[in-house]
Amino acid sequence: MTSMREVDALQAALAAEHAAVYGYGIVGAHLNGAPEEAAQDAFDAHRAQRDRLRGLLLARQATPVAAAPAYRLPFPVTDAASAVRLAVRLEEGVAAAYADLVMVENPALRDLGAQALRECAIRMARWRGSSVPFPGLPERT
Template identity: 45%
Template sequence: MRGAAADRGLATALAAEHAAVYAYGVLGARTTGRLRVAMTVAYNAHRARRDQLRTMIITAGGTPAEPAAVYELPVMPSSAAQAVELAVLVERGVTGAYLELAASADTDLRRIGALVMQECVTRSYSLRPEIEAFPGMPPRTAPEPTATPTATTSQ
């Protein structure tokens, strides 16, 4: 048996995967072309992770939570830009949900957590190439410009 913290981490990750599968279902239906292909790849990846988590919970003697019938999305995409925005938000949310697994005392759970977080960041970056501060870290700020000495004239 893994312990309460591991069980909680698995449940948190599973809830995030349920939401991600729902969101990518919406995104796949509202996109076309290469963007739809990217959304379908992400949908399949999150479905596979969801199924993996369900199996892990059942194997450990637990009962995995079922998905909600509907999830409230922060934006209902009506353009490619909004679809990308929602996908990036989903990936960031799933990344954060796996933090507890990445911090687990169980080496296998730590590995899974770290790998999934890497996958999510890679997917997000492929949609919008920008790096957000790691979850829990302060936001990145632009470096302050260094003052350059100027020549002064004496009078």
């Protein structure tokens, strides 16, 4: 039986993935070469994860949260440096959502959350040039 906590955590992760997919479209538009390829890889990874989360919610007879038509960016993105800062911020947001998913009772969902959190942490470290001790837990970084 699926708990509301599981559904809520899946919905939050899905909402974060929607925002990441949108944001990486903006990130990639301001980059060239290897950074642009990294942004495309991140876009593809977040899109695949978004689709996976939608499937998990549908399997639980929950209506997946829809993507917003647009998202407010935390700051203007006008060049490569601000695009990289946005990529870091996107990964931080997604990591926070997966940190919550790691705390549900369902072992399969905890594993999914842990794996996704790890992938976010790797992307975040690449964008930042360094890692943080507890990705997804801003009060500890």
